[in-house]
Amino acid sequence: MRGKVVVVGGGIAGLWTALSFRKASPIVVAPKSDDEANTYWAQGGIAAALSPHDSPLLHYEDTLRAGGGFNDRKAALVLTHYGPMVVNKLMQMGFRFNEHPHLEGGHSTPRVWNVGDETGRVLLRFLRRKAEGRVEWRPGWVVSLLKEGDRVVGVRLADGSEIEADAVVLATGGYAALWERTTNPPNTLGRGLLMAAMAGAYLTDLEFVQFHPTVSLTTPPVLLTEALRGAGARLVNESGKDVVNPLLPRDIVARAVYNYRRRHGEVFLDLSRVDMDRFPVARRLYERFGERIPVSPAAHYSIGGVRTDVWGRTNVRGLWAVGECSATGAHGANRLASNSLLEGLVFGYRVALDVEEDVSQWPEFKFLREMSVEVSEGDEDIGALRGIMERYVGVERDAKGLREALNLLEGTGGIGNLARSIVEAALWREESRGVHYRRDHPSPSPEFSGRLGVRFRTIM
Ligand SMILES: Cc1cc2nc3c(=O)[nH]c(=O)nc-3n(C[C@H](O)[C@H](O)[C@H](O)COP(=O)(O)OP(=O)(O)OC[C@H]3O[C@@H](n4cnc5c(N)ncnc54)[C@H](O)[C@@H]3O)c2cc1C
Incomplete structure (x- = not known):
């Protein structure tokens, strides 16, 4: 004990x-x-x-x-x-x-x-x-x-x-509040991960950030729970035509909504078939904006x-x-x-x-690859950081954008060290797997079937 x-x-x-x-x-x-x-x-x-x-x-x-x-x-x-x-x-x-x-x-x-x-x-x-x-x-x-x-x-x-x-x-x-568009409260910046890494702990899977597909384009943005889709809500375009099967896994739905908006136009969550009494949060939006709420993905779960x-x-x-x-x-x-x-x-x-x-033994972790990220002592600028993450490390990423993000993040201290680690991990993983989607490597690759372990290296 x-x-x-x-x-x-x-x-x-x-x-x-x-x-x-x-x-x-x-x-x-x-x-x-x-x-x-x-x-x-x-x-x-x-x-x-x-x-x-x-x-x-x-x-x-x-x-x-x-x-x-x-x-x-x-x-x-x-x-x-x-x-x-x-x-x-x-x-x-x-x-x-x-x-x-x-x-x-x-x-x-x-x-x-x-x-x-x-x-x-x-x-x-x-x-x-x-x-x-x-x-x-x-x-x-x-x-x-x-x-x-x-x-x-x-x-x-x-x-x-x-x-x-x-x-x-x-x-x-x-x-997930390292991104501009997020469902998380603003202080959800991963300070605990930073402290742990500074104390020598391994971080892993940083490149996997789940984007929620149905976050309202209202101010403030409101998450429209997945359960609404389970209860009959559809994802439709301006003329009411289905954009994607709403019950597919989140990453697929998020990418479909993201790409439809990039190429064609607005996507709406159509609530006309849902019993709104079961969903008080969504009902408040429904009463203000009607049965079709414009939505887009937002960073949601780390x-x-x-x-x-x-x-x-x-x-x-x-x-x-x-x-x-x-x-x-x-x-x-x-x-x-x-x-x-x-x-x-x-x-x-x-x-x-x-x-x-004291029931278990102290573990040693094995990774497919270990990476050490140099800790920078500079200042952090959360607003700038969020802009970079939103623009280059979003629902879809590619090497060019991720390298640009690294350039922009160079020398940022504090939570910038965590942001750089996330970008490094996303750049390393040259494949698409789950929520990590690389436009330049759109399929999973057996070469990357394991985890990346990230540790911090402090320069004396
Ligand atoms: C809008 C939204 C809807 C969601 N819906 C669902 C859902 O339906 N089902 C589901 O399973 N999950 C859902 N999730 C995800 C789920 O809420 C979270 O994964 C879960 O609540 C995380 O719990 P936690 O205790 O790990 O962290 P949190 O609930 O985020 O708590 C972290 C705590 O740590 C404190 N803290 C942080 N840093 C420090 C520090 N340095 N010093 C002191 N205190 C610190 C914070 O103030 C806070 O009290 C949703 C998330 C959001 C944002």
């Missing part, structure tokens, strides 16, 4: 990890406002094989199909088979889902447990209530990890204070992250990562819809067990 534990992050992954400890009393460090977490904005729900006609094996097979077989099979197996257990645990704690699960793209049966399209907000508030009195919450922002030799031994906060710990769990969320094993262990002793900031490999090259809230629950539970009981 380890002594003091710090969990960084107050979304589903951080809170569920903190609530899953049996003996230790972890300190959660995160801002108090809940809408900074992606969890708050999650809509469709949590995928889990709970229905009598469903099975974890079927869920596993759907996860592999969506992930293009690039999945770490052990991680996908753990995700889907622990799914019913953790969702049951959530319900035993008093959380109530709507009676019927949604059907979402890529799932062979309805299995997305939801509270309409407000699942994340209701769930986060529930978890925060459960954490009151059980978990010590330190409002704040972590800026770096403390190290002693090869171990992480605590965290440093923005106010200069430090918390020493025997175990640090990063649950800091993804990096598949890449800090490389971990199925217990959330990174390659740095004392450091675990869980949720969207981690990369267990469970999602492969494309995340199956609604598998990410589930990931927070499943791996959060396992991280707590591992930290507390």
